Every structure is written in C-alpha cells, then in structure tokens.
Amino acid sequence: MSELWTDWNGSLLAAWSFDEGSGHFVWDAAGSRRDEIEHAQRKGRFQPSQDPPWGKGISGSALSFDGYSTYIRRSAADIRQPSEGLTISAWVAPRTHEYGMEKRLAAIISRHDREKAEGYVFGVTRNGEWSLQLGLGGEWAELSTREPALPLQEWSYLAATFDGTAMKLYLNGELAASKIVAAGSVIAPSSEDLTVGRNNRGAVLVEPFVMNHFSGYIDELAILDRALSAQEITRYYERCLEPHGGKRPAVEPADFGVGRERFASDCHRPQYHLSAPSHWMNEPHAPIYFNGLYHLFYQYNPQGPFWHYIHWGHWVSEDLVHWRDLPPALRPDAILDPEGVWSGSACLDEEGYPALFFTAGNNAWRPNQAVGLARSTYPHDGDNDLVHWIKHPEPIVMQSAEANWLPEFRDPFVWRERGEWFMLVGTGIPDKGGTAAVYHSPDMKEWSCKGCLYLSDYGEYPELGTAWELPVLLPLPRADGRASGKHVLLISPWGPGAEVEVVYWIGSWDPDRCRFVPDREEPEIIDVGDFHFTGPSGMVDPKTGRSLLFTIAQGERTPEIDYDCGWSHGAGMPVSVTLRDDGRLGIEPIGEIARLRGRKLFEASGLGMEDINAGLSGVQGDMLEIGVSFEQADAVRYGLSLRRTPDGEEETVLYYDREAGALMVNRERTTLDPAERTRGIQGGPLVLAKGEKFRLRVFVDRSLIEGYANGVRSLTTRAYPSRSDALGLRLWADGEVREASIEVWEMMPAFETGKSGSQKK
Template structure:
C-alpha cells in the first residue's frame, strides 16, 4: 500500500513540469516501520537489508526508523543496512544526472583507497561506467562518473559533511556544458568542467543505496564502505538540476521547520541498546557497547562524583576498524549510562586512528585523556596525544566534549633499539607534583618493555628510559612487545605495603595474549620496576577471554581497580548476525594477601545487582544440593559455593546446562594437579560456535576449601576462586532450556554453603 503522505509528496516534489518524467528513483522513507521502502517512480517496494532481520539469536528486528525532514528517515547501521535495485529494474542516466538527499552521517569510514561510502551508486570504476555519489574520509564527498573512456571525479574537501546533523547534498552532471557540481544546503560547494561532450557510460551493476556496489572484503561477511547514519528524501534524476532548483528543494524541505535545519536528538543518532536486549547470548550485567564492536575498556577516572570509563569502539559495526573512544559513566561502578563517543579520528594528529590510553587530572584538576594517535602519513605513525575536557569552559557534567592538542606529547624514543611501529597505550598518574607516563613498546632482539616519561606540566615530557624489560629468549610467551602497561599499588587490609603490581598484555611473535602481572618494588627515584620474580603470572586461566588491562586507584576507597575485556570468541559470521562483539570483564579489586600472593576479587559493589535469593543451603550432601537445584534456572545468576575439603579429586559446578546435559560447561577444580579449569566440550550443539575444549591454569589452595563465586551472564561466565584466580570463558548454547545448574564430583563431597541469586542488568532503560 502506498503511504498517503508519500503520494502527496510525490506531487509536490518537483520544481518544474519536466521534472516528473526525469526521475529515475525516489525514496521518501516515510514508511516509519517495516523492512521495505517505497520508490514513488516505479511504485515498487524495495527490500531493506538488515542483519538483525534474520532473527538468528533473538526475534527478527526491523531496520531502525527515525524522524526525518518530513515524516521519517531510515537509519543505516554502517555495516548491514542497504537497498538493492536490480540493474534491469532501474533507468540509467546518459546525458545528465542529478542526485539529491538529506543525510546525517553518524561516522566516517577510515579508508585509504578513495572508495566512497555511497549514498547511491551503480558503477564500475575499472570499466569507467556508471556513477557513485557519497562520503569519504573525514566527511569529504564526491561525485564520480564514467564519461566515455574516462573516470571523472569532482571532490569537496573544504566543506566536509558534518556528523550528527542534517545536510542537504546534491550532485549534478550536465553533458551540455561538461560540468560536474556539488551542492551543500542549496549552495554550490565544488565544480569541475570535463572537456568535451561525453555521455555517462551505462553500468550493468545493481543500484545500491547505502552500500558500495563493488564490495571490498574485510573479514567474512563484512565489506567496506557502507553509509552510517540517517538518510531521507533520496532522489535520482536523468536530467541536470539548475542551481535554483537545488536551492528550492532545500528551502521547501525546511518550510516545516521555520526555514532552519532541525536539530537531531542524540538518542536518534545512536545505535540503540534496546535492539539487542532480547539476544539470548548478550551479557546484561557486564559492560558492553550499545551495539557493534568493542575491545579493551581503558582510561578509568573519577571526577565530580562520577566514574568515567572509556573503551575501544567501532560504532560502524561489530568488527575491528574505525576505532573511536566509547564512553560510559556511573555513580557507583555498577549502574552505567551510555554517552556519545568521546574521541573520533579527525584530520590532524589522529587522522587514521584513536587507540587505547588512560586519564588523569590536569594542573587545574580537570580530566585529560592520553591516547594513542595514528597518522599513516608520518613515520613513525603512532604517537601519544592529549585531549582535555571542556568542563571549565562550559560546565560539561558528563565530560562529553574534549579538545585535542594537535602536536604529539611523546614519540617513540630515538637512540634506543626500539621495535618499529610499537609505541602505544600510555598509562599516566601524578606523583609528588609531577606526572609519570608509561608507554608500551619493545626492544629489538630483547623483548617487551614500557618506556617511561616525566612531565612537570602535562605538556612537556622527558624520556627517562625503560621501566622494565622482558627476556624474549627466556619467556617467549611474553612476546616481542607489550601493550597496555599498568602500575598499581597493593594494599593489605587497607594499609600500604610498599609493593606494586605491574600488568601488561603481551604482543607479537609467540605472545600469549592474556593479562600477565609481576608483584615487585617500584623505584620512584629511578623510575624503574624491580619484580620479585622474573616470570610473571596470569590473573585469569581462561585463555584469551581476560585481556586488555587498565586500572586506577579509586580515590573514594583507595582500592586498586582493574578493568579488562572479556572477548567473545565467535566467528565473524556470527558477530555479523548478532550485531555486537565482546564485553568487558567485571571490575576487580587487587590487593596483597597475607601469604604474599595477589588477591583478586570482584568489586563489592556488584552485590547491588543481586535481585532475588533463589537458593540458600549449608552443610548438605551433594545429592541433596542437586535435588534442590532441579528447580533453579536462569542465565543471569551469581552462584557462591564453598566445598568442604574431602577425598574428591575433580569436582565443581556445571552451568548453562540442558536438562539431560546435552549442553553444559563444567567449571572444575583438579585437587591433585592443583588446576582450576572449564570443560567446554559440550557447551553447544551448534557447530558454528567456536567455544570447545578445556581451559585451565594453576590454582594452589594450600589447604583452603575451594570457594567459587560464579557469575553467569548469558554467554559470559566468570569464576573467582578463593580470591586468587579468575576464570573467564564463553559459551553459546543452542538450546533455550540450557539454563540449569548441577554439582559434580568423582567422590563423596559435602557442600559447606551454597547461595544463588538472580541478577539485574547494569544499564537502565
């Protein structure tokens, strides 16, 4: 059925009598719902492709619609939303072409081969056929045509299309005078005259809206060059619009808004967390982006009564590319709000990447961000950069706005055998009136290191050598370089011990990419770290799931807090269909135990997420416990269990268990081998999912009974054992009834205590 409003607009859309017959296609996007868009020229309803429409892990979702210039607009998600019109079903312009659209890009693609993110395109560049109109890096834009035997391009670089607001863009070609023109908000922005009269060479490719019709593969189903943002009133003409016609279309659209371009509420631009709320695998009480991709959380800071935490984010889709700094804020470290990206690649110091770093208070006590900036036109192409909050100037309470310094704070040191291209992830703190910064790197033929710098004013930094260096020949699992160096003091019973923990993430050849740590002495005078033992230890025994460390000293409690990523371990095909990738690990508190070992505990604030106490038992047999567990089901749970010391060798807890154990994972302790582990050989019947096999690592209990705190958060399972080790893993059961719990042991064993709570989500609607 043709929308009434769209039919009315069809009659009003043209400025001249001849225009109606020159339209090739026109989408008003006034449907406001569903998965089809009506073209008023052909009368066809075109299918809108959208990854979540498959309904693979939740009920099928329709594409997202938002208020437009008139009626509604279609939101393109940056990786899967587009419209395809088969080549034989659309007219092909020859002697003239005009394209007009209202767009509000959310992000720009970071591309280096001059491939546009199209608004519309039907082209073959190699054969010099057809046309493409769209955006490029940092908001530059272009119309490109196959004219005769040439490929001709007109570009606008000096008036980039702004993000997060509406712009009316138009592109025009006229064979009669050989001109290509670009218009922004009714005004000519760029032009090019092509010598000689040439027709547009027809292209037999399909016409696509929002996606490049010459796909460049990224990984699996992911392809480059999708439009990301809102689009409205897209029109393609087979004639050349005059300048006054373009201006008329612009003004006509604004009549409903008093002649002004309407503002777009931020919630209409963001990827909605609600889109993924019914995904049966998506964690609910661990930190995650609203949607799409994240890797390590970093740069925690407390300011003005709130905790801020940032994270590596690709708002364009659930794949690694186009990294921004995502941003969360919390009053209590457990309930969080999403904020807009804090940092994005821009022309200048970070034109090709915004990567991990840290945060500290500047000389005025206002937050500053230290980050890894990438610019591929420079050598070396990484440096440490600085962005300062605008809080002092405009009282920005959520720290949404940041101003970047456009010159590097630090570059890879010269005169040392530094590993080329390995200089990243600054970690900054203030000590005795000066700021100290560690930067991850490596030394050729030696191993990973952290370079150390000092500043009296946060602007001018002096290189002070290497903080600590690993021996790659002796410990190849520490890699050839280090990422994400973190230094935190260790307290015992709330008192300073003089000991610190130094954490790194290995990188490069041979690296075992989990968080490793040393306990040792920090020599503040010489800016060196002296580990108590040569070989570091892992905090987590779950292989790749607990990585990417970042930390802070909580100014409220004095605790040393650690944040990590809990990776997803899925194929790119599954991440494409689900629309999200990865989560954060639970924030943990680090301390020095009485026995000199590192203490690792979930922050106590997590208890605020407990909803209902589902079961409480003490001093019962395992048979009795399992009988009572038959009535306990859920995929958002905390399980606190203490096993009595007994004769059993292998024992533990099975979670995400189907009624007969067809699907389950077993969290176990092997007493004789002193190993904490997880058996995932029966985690899922879905052969497309990756998690399988056994993950395990050393856990010396030294006579203590095994005490496990297990957090079941849909696909993400975290176990903390005796405050000594964590085990972070993933499971993606195919059965919806894989939500049970069962205890197991290879000999008689009693349960000292067992408590189970249902858990609440950390992001509020």
C-alpha cells in the same frame, strides 16, 4: 509521490521518500515499485527478528542505516541508466564517518565499476569528505570536497549534478565544488546493480563484512536523468525547510545511537557486564573519577561489529555497576589521528580537570603511533558527563628516532605522584624483549624519556612476546587498605610467540630512578581462561583507595555470527587487586556488584551434593551470581555445571582438579551449534594452602562466565548454548561431595535500556 518532487516529474529515475516509518520495504515513487531493505537483525538468529530502525525525517520519517548491514539493492534490469545528465538529491544525517577502505566511498547511492570507469557513485568518506564519481569516456572522474565537510549528527541537504560539461556539488542549497569535464561527456552505462546505503563495489574486510557503507539517516533520496540548475536546487532546499520555519531541524543525539535495547533479547548478549551499546568494542580503558562520577572509555568501532576504525566509546556511573552510555568521546580526525584513536589512560591535569592520553594512529609517522592529549571542556561548559573533549593539535610524545626500540609505541598509562606526572608507553627492544618506556613531566606539558621501566627476557620467556601493550603500574594495598610498599606491573604481550593474557609481576617501583624491580622474574597470569581476560587498564579509586583493574571479555565468535548479532566482545567485571599476607596477588570482584543482585533464588549450607542438587532443580537463569564452598569432598574434580539443559546434553563445567592443583573449565558439551567456536578444556594452576577449602564465586551473564577461586585466581570463559532450556545449575563432581554450601542470586542489568546520551548534573 512527494509534493516536494512535483517539479521533477518526468525526470526521475528513482525516488524514495522513506515515509514508511517501519518495516523492511520502501516505495520507489518514480518506479512504482517496492524495494526490500537488507538488515542483519532480520535473520533473528539469536533473538526475535527485527526490522531496521527508523527515525523522524525532514519530511515524514527517515531510514537509519547501521553502517554495515542496512542497504537497498535494485537489480540492474529494473532501473534506467541516466542519459541526458544526472542529479542525485538526498537529505542525510551521518552517525559517523567511514574509514574509506581502498579510497572507496561510503555510498549514499551507487551503481558503478570504478576499475572499468562505468556508472556513478555518490557518498562520503573519512573526516566528512564527500564526493561524486563518474565513469566518463573511459576515465574515472572524481569531484570531492573536504571543505565544507559533511557534519556529523545533523541534517544536511546534498545534491550532485552532471550536465555533460561539468560536475557540481551542493551543500544546503549552495554550490560547494565544481569541476569542468570534456564537453559532450556522457556517463558510461554500468551493468552493476544499484545500491542505496552501500557501495556496490565495496572493499571486503573479511567475509561477510563489506566496507564502504553509509551510517546514519537518509531521507528524500532521488535520482534524475538531467542536471538540476542551481536555482532549482535552492528552491527545493527552501521548500523542504518551510515546515521547519526555514531552518534545518535538529536531531537528538540519542537518536543516532544503535541502542542496546535492540539487543536486550539476544540470548547470548551479557546484560550486567559492561558492553558497547552495539557493534565492536576492544578493551575498556582510561578509568577516572571526577565530581562524583566514574568515567570509563573503550575502544569502539561505531561502523559495525568488526575491528577497524577505532574511536573512544564512553560510559559513566555513580557506583561502578550501574552505567549510562554516552556519545563517543574521541573520534579520528584528518590531521592528528586519521588511522584511529587507540588505547590510553586518564588523569587529572594541573588544574584538577580530566585529561585523556591516547594513542594517535597516523601512517605519515614512523612509527605510525604517538601519544596524543585531549582536555575536557568542563571548565567552560560545566558538563559533568564530560561529553566534549578538545585534542591538542600535535602529539605530546613521539618515539625518538634515536631510540633502539621496535616501531611499536602505544597505550600510554599516566598517573600523578609527588606532584609530578609519569607515563608508561608500551614498546620493545630488538632481540631483547618487551618493555615500557618511562616518561616524566613536572607540568604535564613537557615530557622527558627516562629509559625502560623493566625489560623482559624474550629468550627466557618467549610467551611475553617482542613488545608490550597496555602497561599498567598500580600500588598494591593490603586487603585492609594499608599500604604494602609494593606495586603490581601488568602488561599484555604482543608479537611472535606472545600469549595474549594479562601478565603481571609484583615488585618495587622507584620514582627517582623510574624503574620497576620485580620480586621474581618469572611472570604470572591472573586468569586461566585462555584468551578471554585480556586488555588491562587500571586506576586507584580516590573514594576508597582501592587499586582497580578493568579488562576485555573476548567474544570468541566467527565474523559471520558477529555480523548477524550486531555486537562483538564486552568487558569483564571490575576487580580489586591487593597484596595478600602470603605475598600473592589477591583478586576479587568489587563489592558494589552486590547492588545488582535481585532475588536470592537458593541457599543451602552444610549439605551433600545430592541434597543441594535436589534444591537446585527448581533454579533456572542465565543471569546469576553463585557463591559455593566445598567443605568436604572426596572427589578429585568438583565444581559447578552451568548453562545446563535438563538432560545434560549441553553444559559448561567449571571445576577444581585437586590432583593437578588447577582451576579448569570443560566446554566439550557447551553447545550443539557447529558454528560456535567454544570447545575444549582450558585452565591453569590454582594453588591452595594445606587444608584450604575450594571456594568459588561465579558470575553467569548469558554467554559470559567468570569464576573467582579463593581470592587468588580467575577463569573467564564463554558459552553459547544452542538450546533455549540451557538454564540449569548443578554441583558437579567425579566422586562424592559430602558437605558444601551455596547461595544463588538473580542479577539485574547494568544499563537501563533507552536511557542514553548526555545528562547534565
């Protein structure tokens, strides 16, 4: 038993020092027994089994709880009920604060049934509020404190006591809150199992995700069946700090991440595309270039691989292809955005410093969305990584109560033009269709509404939905960089009937009238991969003048698979959009992608399909770039078989259908795993000029496949082969291909694993 607990001998119900430092068992010194640690990656479903991560503790090591799957369960029969009183003592360092679904605690320790008013639970919830809750005499008693709040990413000592007359909370040896209860009260026994790091009565979001988990480190956790005195708690706190010179030790920010190196061996996780280090991400957004670095943010749930309590994740790069992970840039707070910090954009402010515009979620408003502003602390701290941001305390734009709009108001897109600022906000008009509200400001402080940018016709185009999300308006240069005078408006449809794709119009933008006039009313789509290329965001690259587009690459998997993997979704390749000479939208991956190339694995020019496939028989890989041109083909359908097993039992076929004039993917044999959703044949129109040869540039990144055809169309899809030998590549056709050319490169990761956190430049 830890020397720190010597004074408590005889009173301990359970005591875990977490000094194991590795493995998936912990020793309860009071009960003289081992407890097993539950952890999703122990299943080893798509990579070798991994035990939960550990870190340095207050004394020895500490266990890291991932926020959704790491917990300890003890059978009710194997631990005594508290009798004379109760003390819960723990050192904790939270990674993030949990949402508090159903107002339940993210439990540090839990053995209760709130509805029956039985047992006890101790833990934290939104914005650092922490609480002891007990079943007393048929009533549910709660003692909570938001001030002082439990700080993130630093060690704090928490103690909670109950002595039959009062409940008390202590933070770092000092009384933080107290509550008198009826004299002689006792804790009603609970028949529930005891859990550490998880609420034993957590709310179910969707199976298998049970909410109300603790996220971060726990060390030196003890339960006593009596109430410690204030003096005993202070003395214990001081003894814990003696090896650290009387001060609470710091925890390195990088230690709080669930690092991407834990997923590097996952056979389906993309490596050279952008992804969150772990857990859930939505669309990348708010790209900005400042002082030699590109910054890109993304919708992120640090609590687990499920959609819920959204923060702003943050990446940084010098070249748009090699990236570093940084800590979340924006987190929800109690006043402005308690329901989450949702999508937005970035621009340079009136002083030339970065500013973020975001959707603040707050159920106290109607609608429950408004535009928030955060400014970088760079002018004060010179941190070129832009790790720290300060939010304006109030929304800068709210939907007017008089506006005849739907209660949807989100995803601000802001840019500066002619020394003025313009903002688009996605919304819709009842019985008419989706639109973007336009706002104007001379100083980025006071904003005035200028009406609707362009209103879609829901009756004519129901696939555009009833409202728009993520409106983006970009100038459309020609391929040689010259101005075309045209803009492209991109949106994501929302609401009944909406087809969730990246929809666009080419047209004219009038900054005086704040209106966009499309060249043709019929909307078009960039990608024909059926819901895998969504969530647009964009920027004009100040280094090159290019208009760049960023998107989600949807994952398409079940919640059960996401749980086992520990990650969900990712980003598509950054692409450049241009106006072609034929008036169509040009779309190409950025040229910098070539910097990720490794060895050239194969090259052939002007050969028939049989000869090329003979050469490809020795090429294997799940991280590839492939360029292929079909110069002479008699076949009707021809393209590439990817992620192919030697016997063809599994394969994904990306091809051109000449008769249909379509770019297609066949996923009927993509996987033998019945749990995966990747099935069917998807695609859409690809119009080639008379005599134009089919050219395809393909990026295979484990489960993510992107194909770019003739510079005018893309197809993004997913493939999750079940066989480890699904690494092959072949030309594919339903007839003869007499002449083709091909190049194949291996590709290198975009992130250097283990290199995360802020770095001064």
